[in-house]
Amino acid sequence: xxxxxxxxxxxxxxxxxxxxxxxxxxxxxxxxxxxxxxxxxxxxxxxxxxxxxxxxxxxxxxxxxxxxxxxxxxxxxxxxxxxxxxxxxxxxxxxxxxxxxxxxxxxxxxxxxxxxxxxxxxxxxxxxxxxxxxxxxxxxxxxxxxxxxxxxxxxxxxxxxxxxxxxxxxxxxxxxxxxxxxxxxxxxxxxxxxxxxxxxxxxxxxxxxxxxxxxxxxxxxxxxxxxxxxxxxxxxxxxxxxxxxxxxxxxxxxxxxxxxxxxxxxxxxxxxxxxxxxxxxxxxxxxxxxxxxxxxxxxxxxxxxxxxxxxxxxxxxxxxxxxxxxxxxxxxxxxxxxxxxxxxxxxxxxxxxxxxxxxxxxxxxxxxxxxxxxxxxxxxxxxxxxxxx
Amino acid sequence: xxxxxxxxxxxxxxxxxxxxxxxxxxxxxxxxxxxxxxxxxxxxxxxxxxxxxxxxxxxxxxxxxxxxxxxxxxxxxxxxxxxxxxxxxxxxxxxxxxxxxxxxxxxxxxxxxxxxxxxxxxxxxxxxxxxxxxxxxxxxxxxxxxxxxxxxxxxxxxxxxxxxxxxxxxxxxxxxxxxxxxxxxxxxxxxxxxxxxxxxxxxxxxxxxxxxxxxxxxxxxxxxxxxxxxxxxxxxxxxxxxxxxxxxxxxxxxxxxxxxxxxxxxxxxxxxxxxxxxxxxxxxxxxxxxxxxxxxxxxxxxxxxxxxxxxxxxxxxxxxxxxxxxxxxxxxxxxxxxxxxxxxxxxxxxxxxxxxxxxxxxxxxxxxxxxxxxxxxxxxxxxxxxxxxxxxxxxxxxxxxxxxxxxxxxxxxxxxxxxxxxxxxxxxxxxxxxxxxxxxxxxxxxxxxxxxxxxxxxxxxxxxxxxxxxxxxxxxxxxxxxxxxxxxxxxxxxxxxxxxxxxxxxxxxxxxxxxxxxxxxxxxxxxxxx
Ligand code: HEM
Ligand SMILES: [Cu+2]
Numbered sequence: 001x002x003x004x005x006x007x008x009x010x011x012x013x014x015x016x017x018x019x020x021x022x023x024x025x026x027x028x029x030x031x032x033x034x035x036x037x038x039x040x041x042x043x044x045x046x047x048x049x050x051x052x053x054x055x056x057x058x059x060x061x062x063x064x065x066x067x068x069x070x071x072x073x074x075x076x077x078x079x080x081x082x083x084x085x086x087x088x089x090x091x092x093x094x095x096x097x098x099x100x101x102x103x104x105x106x107x108x109x110x111x112x113x114x115x116x117x118x119x120x121x122x123x124x125x126x127x128x129x130x131x132x133x134x135x136x137x138x139x140x141x142x143x144x145x146x147x148x149x150x151x152x153x154x155x156x157x158x159x160x161x162x163x164x165x166x167x168x169x170x171x172x173x174x175x176x177x178x179x180x181x182x183x184x185x186x187x188x189x190x191x192x193x194x195x196x197x198x199x200x201x202x203x204x205x206x207x208x209x210x211x212x213x214x215x216x217x218x219x220x221x222x223x224x225x226x227x228x229x230x231x232x233x234x235x236x237x238x239x240x241x242x243x244x245x246x247x248x249x250x251x252x253x254x255x256x257x258x259x260x261x262x263x264x265x266x267x268x269x270x271x272x273x274x275x276x277x278x279x280x281x282x283x284x285x286x287x288x289x290x291x292x293x294x295x296x297x298x299x300x301x302x303x304x305x306x307x308x309x310x311x312x313x314x315x316x317x318x319x320x321x322x323x324x325x326x327x328x329x330x331x332x333x334x335x336x337x338x339x340x341x342x343x344x345x346x347x348x349x350x351x352x353x354x355x356x357x358x359x360x361x362x363x364x365x366x367x368x369x370x371x372x373x374x375x376x377x378x379x380x381x382x383x384x385x386x387x388x389x
Numbered sequence: 390x391x392x393x394x395x396x397x398x399x400x401x402x403x404x405x406x407x408x409x410x411x412x413x414x415x416x417x418x419x420x421x422x423x424x425x426x427x428x429x430x431x432x433x434x435x436x437x438x439x440x441x442x443x444x445x446x447x448x449x450x451x452x453x454x455x456x457x458x459x460x461x462x463x464x465x466x467x468x469x470x471x472x473x474x475x476x477x478x479x480x481x482x483x484x485x486x487x488x489x490x491x492x493x494x495x496x497x498x499x500x501x502x503x504x505x506x507x508x509x510x511x512x513x514x515x516x517x518x519x520x521x522x523x524x525x526x527x528x529x530x531x532x533x534x535x536x537x538x539x540x541x542x543x544x545x546x547x548x549x550x551x552x553x554x555x556x557x558x559x560x561x562x563x564x565x566x567x568x569x570x571x572x573x574x575x576x577x578x579x580x581x582x583x584x585x586x587x588x589x590x591x592x593x594x595x596x597x598x599x600x601x602x603x604x605x606x607x608x609x610x611x612x613x614x615x616x617x618x619x620x621x622x623x624x625x626x627x628x629x630x631x632x633x634x635x636x637x638x639x640x641x642x643x644x645x646x647x648x649x650x651x652x653x654x655x656x657x658x659x660x661x662x663x664x665x666x667x668x669x670x671x672x673x674x675x676x677x678x679x680x681x682x683x684x685x686x687x688x689x690x691x692x693x694x695x696x697x698x699x700x701x702x703x704x705x706x707x708x709x710x711x712x713x714x715x716x717x718x719x720x721x722x723x724x725x726x727x728x729x730x731x732x733x734x735x736x737x738x739x740x741x742x743x744x745x746x747x748x749x750x751x752x753x754x755x756x757x758x759x760x761x762x763x764x765x766x767x768x769x770x771x772x773x774x775x776x777x778x779x780x781x782x783x784x785x786x787x788x789x790x791x792x793x794x795x796x797x798x799x800x801x802x803x804x805x806x807x808x809x810x811x812x813x814x815x816x817x818x819x820x821x822x823x824x825x826x827x828x829x830x831x832x833x834x835x836x837x838x839x840x841x842x843x844x845x846x847x848x849x850x851x852x853x854x855x856x857x858x859x860x861x862x863x864x865x866x867x868x869x870x871x872x873x874x875x876x877x878x879x880x881x882x883x884x885x886x887x888x889x890x891x892x893x894x895x896x897x898x899x900x901x902x903x904x905x906x907x908x909x910x911x912x913x914x915x916x917x918x919x
Contacts, residue, residue, distance in 0.1 A: 027852050028836035030772060037768075045769045052759040060752060063730060067748065070669075071738045078671040078737040083678070093675075093727065100723050104716045108766065112712060115768030120705050164848060166450040174449065175850050199542040200635060202700060202775065206841040211771045213701045215636065216541060217629020220702040237775040237843035239535050241542060242456040245846030312529050312547065348545050 031207045034232065034253070035224050038209030040115050047111070051103060119210075122223040127188040134194070134201030134214035134236065135350050137243030137300065141182045144193070148183075148263035151270065154355050155180045156296050157246050161304075164246075176233040179296070181250040183266075185259035186226050194220045197350060199241060203249055205234030213238055226253040243300055277358035277382035283366060286379055290367025293360050297352070298368075306372030312348070317373035326365070326380055333388050338365055339380065343388065353389065358382040412507075415499030416909060417484045422806070423506050424481030425799075429875065431473035431513060432792070436868050438466040443864040446857050451848055459847035460533035461549065465516055467536035468553065471653065472560045473513050475787065478795045479656040480505075480567050483595050485806060486660075487571065489900035489907060490589045492580025492916040497573040501566050508563040515556035519549040535845055537646070538612075540627035540638040544619050551620070554613045561606040568599035580899070582918035586680070589898060590673065593680050594659025597687040598652050604691065605645040605652075612641035636701055643694040651690040653787065655683060657794035658725060661747050663898065664801050665729055668744035669736025670895035675728035682721035682728075689718045699770045708767045715765035722758055726751070741893070742816030746797030749824045750789060757785030760835070775845075778838025781831040788827060796823070796874065803881055804888035808906040811881035815873055822870040829863030 033039040070076045084090040128146040132139060142152040155178045162168040164175075171177060184190055194203055196214040204211035205224075212222040226232075236247035254262060295304060301313040308315035316322045326339045333339050342365055345351035352361060362382040369376040414420060442462050445453045454462075484502065488495055496502050516531070523530040528548035532538070543550050575588070575596050588596075616638070618624040625631025627638045666673045673679070695703065695711045703711075729751055738744070760782040764770055773779055796819075804810050833856035838844075842853045849857065888905040899916060900907075 027840035028856075029839050031841060041768050041772050044766060045763070045772070048763045048766065048769065052763060056755060056759055059726070059730065059755065063733070063748070063751070066730070066734050066736075067738065070733070070735050071740075072670070073739070076735075076737050078669065079735040080672065081674070081735075082672045083675050096723065096727060097720070100720060104719055104762075105713065108762075109713065109716065112766045112768065113709065115766070116708050116712070117705060119768050119771070120708070164451055166452065170449065170851060172851065175848060199545070200539060200701075204843070206772065209768075209772060211700050211774065213698075215629075215701065217635070218702075234841070235843050235846070239460070239539070239542065239775075239845045241545075242460065242533070244460070245456060245843075245848050 033207060033209060034227050034230065035208045035210070036227075037119055037224070038207055040118065041209040044111055044115055048108060051107065055103075119222075122191050122221045125189055126191040126223065128185075129191045129193060130182070130184075131193045131195070132182075132203050132214065133197055134203065134240070134247075135197040135355070136199065136241050136348065137236070137247040138297075138355075139178075139182075139203065139236075139247070139249055140197075140355060141180075143263075146263075147260045148266070151263065151266050153180045153266075153270070154297075155182065155250070157248050159246070173233070175246065176235070176248045176250065178248055178250045181231070181252045183252045183254060183259060183262050184224070184226060185256050186229055186253045188256070189223055189225045192222050192224060194222070197354075198348070200238050201236045201240050201247070202238035203234075204237045205232050205249055205251055207232045208234075208251075211237065226251075229253050229255055229258075246300075273357055273359060277362075277386045280383075281359075281362070281379075281381060283370070283379045286363045286366040287370050289359070290363035290365070291371065293356065293364040294367050294371075297356070298364065301348075306368070306374075316368055322368050323374055323376060326378075327384070338369070339385070339388060343385075358385040358389075361385045413503070415495075415503050417488050417496045417499070417502065418806075418907070418909070420496075420502050420506050421481045421483075421485030424477045424484060424509075427506075427509055427513075428474050428478040428481060428795075429878070431469050431477070433871065433875070434513075434517070435466050435469035435474055436871060438462045438469070440865060440868045442466065443861040445847060446849070447861040448858065449849055449851055449854055454847070456847045457533055458530060460535070460845065461520070461531040463845060464533060464535045464553075465520075465531050468516055468532075468556070469513070470787070471536065471649070472557075473509065473516070475653050475791045475795070476560075476564065477509060478792075479595070479598070479653070480564075482591075482656065482660070482795075482798055482802070483567070483571055486802065486900060487574060487592055487595065488578070489903060489911060490898055491575065491578065491583055491592060492899050492912055492918070493574060493578035494910065494912045494915075496570050497578055498570045501570055505563045505566040505570065508559045508566075512556040512559035512563070515552045515559065519552050522548075537642055538616065538638070539642075540616060540619065540635050543616055544627060551617065554617050557613050558610055561610050564602050565606050568602040571595055571599045572603075580912075580916050580918050586677070587918060589659070590662050590676070590679055590683075591656065591659035593683055594655040594657070597683050598655045601648045601652050601655075601687055601690065605648045608641055609645035612638060612645070615641075636698070639698045639701060640695065643697045644691070647694040647697065648687075648690045650783075650786065651686060653791050654794075655687070657750075657791060657798070658683065660798050660801070661750060661794055662729060662732055664743050664747040664797055665732045667801070667893050667896045668741060668747070669733040669738050671732060671736035673728075674731035674734075675724075678724055679728050682724045685721040686718060689714065689721070693718065696765060696770075699767050700774050712765055712767050716762065719758070719762050726755065726758075739894075741800075742811075742813060742820055743797045743801035745817060745820040746793055746800060749820065750794050750797060753785055753789030753793065753824070753827070757782060757790050760785065773838060775843055776838035777834040777842045777844055780844050781834035781838060784831050784834075788831075793823065793827075796820075799874075799878065801893075802900075803878065804892045805900060805903075805905050805907070807882045808888055808904075809881050809885035810888050811877050811885070815877045819870060819873045819877065822873070823867065826863045826867040826870060830860050830867055833857070833860045833863075 030042050033042045084093045129144040131142040131144055139155045141155060143149055158177045158179050159175050163170045194212050194214040196216045198216060201214040202211055203214055208224045210222045210224050212220050230253055232251045234249045236244060302308045302316050306316040321341055322338055324337055325334050326337055328334050342361060343353040359382040362380045362385045366379040369378060411423060445459060519528055519531040522528050531549040532546060532553040534543045534546055575592055615626040619626050625633040627633045627635050662673045693711060693715045696715045764773055764782060800811060800816055837853055837856045842849055890904050891901050892905060903911060
């Protein structure tokens with residue numbers, strides 16, 4: 001009778017829980033691992049979870065037994081012992097201790113040792129090196145060698161502000177989408193060097209099992225060896241200011257052939273963009289080009305309309321710097337002028353010369369001077385920016 | 390010498406009353422009451438802040454606040470909960486109960502005691518004022534770096550960071566003063582016959598805590614002062630461009646920060662065995678083993694700090710050292726668990742509210758401890774670190790292991806302190822609602838963390854929606870439930886069934902030999918322990 005009732009309760013509970021598990025959105029464990037490191041961490045994690053679960057259930061069982069049996073309402077008479085006195089009691093105190101010692105330093109300790117050593121070994125058999133630079137709030141990628149050597153670009157989140165503000169329906173990849181994903185070859189051990197241009201960030205893609213801080217002024221490293229093609233998404237996970245939640249890292253893994261093809265076409269694309277610096281641009285083209293660049297890179301802080309968020313982020317509308325002269329009469333860059341500030345940054349404002357190319361800097365400056373409530377009517381040619389580098 | 394150690398207390402019976410009594414008091418019970426009241430108020434303030442956060446996280450998208458304000462809320466929530474709710478609660482109990490438990494007439498340094506308390510309200514104001522100033526356009530709000538102040542983010546932060554630095558200085562001075570007082574009291578004012586090995590466990594827990602505080606608070610004070618000079622006086626301690634190192638800050642911070650976690654918990658580990666023993670009607674099991682374990686944990690806690698930033702990069706030997714030393718803490722901790730369970734084993738248990746909290750505490754704190762053991766693994770930690778898995782883990786230790794332990798203590802000693810019984814039905818309801826909604830709040834956060842949700846983000850990817858919604862609803866329930874707690878305490882302080890001197894059938898210890906409430910001046914004649 002009692003058993004029947006218990007099965008009934010279980011059925012009800014399961015019935016209530018089933019819709020939860022059927023729903024795909026209830027992701028509750030590590031994502032499917034695609035690198036040796038992630039596979040290793042998942043296995044270590046699963047093993048540990050089982051161990052601690054068993055410890056928990058055994059201890060809880062003992063407690064529940066005691067709570068049910070040894071209660072005053074059952075007239076149970078309290079014992080008076082205050083420590084192990086007989087040999088059997090001593091045995092029962094030492095055994096759990098020994099078991100725990102074994103679990104800590106053998107059962108968990110040994111696999112943990114091997115994982116750590118493998119995780120930190122970034123150099124053995126490394127096939128290529130990339131450099132990842134964090135900055136508030138975007139990632140910058142640079143290929144240091146291999147077929148993609150020399151390629152470098154910035155990766156910004158592309159989720160539109162309207163979706164974040166709940167004014168538009170959200171994309172399936174909400175907050176986890178970028179304009180320029182990092183592309184990596186599969187089955188190659190990639191050494192990842194990390195640094196930062198402002199505060200500490202952490203480059204993390206759960207399916208890779210690799211997470212490492214990007215620290216300003218220092219190099220850190222980790223490695224990935226992606227075993228299957230696909231798109232893998234992660235986020236910065238070190239609090240880095242107000243945009244911390246909006247700094248996704250997306251990696252597309254391609255097989256070697258596709259990767260090489262991508263490298264070739266990306267190089268051509270970057271070359272074309274750099275060539276733009278040598279041609280003469282019209283003001284209208286610069287402004288049109290600058291709008292997109294502004295909204296992608298600058299609007300986070302200075303706001304779409306240029307009103308800024310004073311006192312932390314100054315307004316650009318009517319700003320002394322943004323409406324002041326760019327070049328002095330000798331055609332030198334004005335110190336603390338518009339171009340200087342954009343190229344070299346100051347405080348929280350990043351130095352954009354390492355992030356944007358000449359055309360982009362010229363466009364965004366021209367845009368800032370002729371939009372956002374400013375109308376100076378002048379413009380800056382990419383060639384002039386190039387000359388100032 | 391301070392007068393409280395002399396025997397002629399009767400002349401002081403014309404102590405001030407009304408407001409002045411509370412401002413100038415040097416009486417350990419008054420000061421204890423002030424600490425506990427302050428703690429309760431700040432617990433509600435910190436709770437309100439995090440309810441706003443949970444409301445923002447109820448759904449993906451930004452509904453209520455800017456990311457900047459969100460970051461301020463989580464940072465101040467943590468600082469308030471740790472420094473203004475949990476620590477003062479433990480100090481409040483120390484003030485109230487240590488003299489009673491060791492047979493002393495008062496704390497050894499009463500004037501210092503008064504100062505120790507009155508540094509807290511200004512510190513709490515410094516922490517929360519920047520919110521208000523920002524409303525009037527002054528500064529950009531409170532500290533937005535999380536409670537860890539990591540440089541260089543804190544170097545570029547606004548005026549709120551300076552406020553928080555000064556608040557930490559005040560809180561630190563207050564804690565060190567309290568610690569000195571507790572150490573001196575325990576060493577000098579014990580009743581004749583109370584050897585150190587007869588000291589109540591609560592006193593032992595606090596003694597070790599006090600030493601830890603004195604050893605580590607100055608390091609924190611130094612770190613935030615270096616931060617202050619980096620911010621305003623052109624030094625470059627944490628700036629690589631000037632030859633400094635941002636990771637230095639993390640070392641300094643966590644050299645304090647890790648022991649701090651034990652500072653919050655050791656006093657609780659002290660009195661939980663007393664509660665278990667009372668309601669199991671059975672003596673504490675393994676007193677000596679517990680004392681030695683508490684000492685061992687105290688020592689180990691200052692040598693494992695770097696496990697908080699494994700992903701910042703360290704040489705392999707350092708990683709291994711911090712991993713194995715962290716795992717080693719589980720051994721003395723397991724001894725404590727063993728003793729707690731052996732204390733109730735074959736007892737004759739009843740389940741009044743303090744006992745419910747104490748038992749629930751063992752189970753929930755156990756989850757915190759076991760997940761901590763897993764976190765020690767460097768490789769797995771790369772995945773757990775800075776995700777909601779960690780948030781869930783440390784709430785199992787700080788909320789369940791800290792706050793719920795304090796709640797057990799409140800229900801246990803409230804009748805002694807007020808002279809009235811609290812409402813037992815309400816107390817039990819409070820326990821069950823707290824325990825259930827606590828688990829429903831934080832179990833989903835374990836899953837969220839494993840699935841890849843970073844912590845300290847104001848908005849999240851769609852795959853995290855469902856668990857966040859569950860967690861938010863449960864957190865609101867948890868928050869509202871605490872109103873029951875406040876109501877129960879207030880009504881108990883104002884009246885109710887008279888409490889007997891012994892209060893609990895199975896209680897033992899000096900405090901239960903006194904009337905409830907104990908007279909203003911206790912132990913005019915020192916008790917003698919045999
Ligand atoms: C009603 C009870 C509580 C709820 C629902 C709650 C919830 C939360 C949440 C959602 C966060 C933010 C996590 C993130 O975004 O990374 C947080 C942070 C935190 N909470 Fe609580 N909390 C509660 C009580 C406490 C208590 C009692 C303590 C300590 C005594 C505490 C200590 C902390 C700490 C240290 C942080 C980290 C803040 C940071 O990232 O700097 N919380 N809490
Ligand atoms: Cu970041």
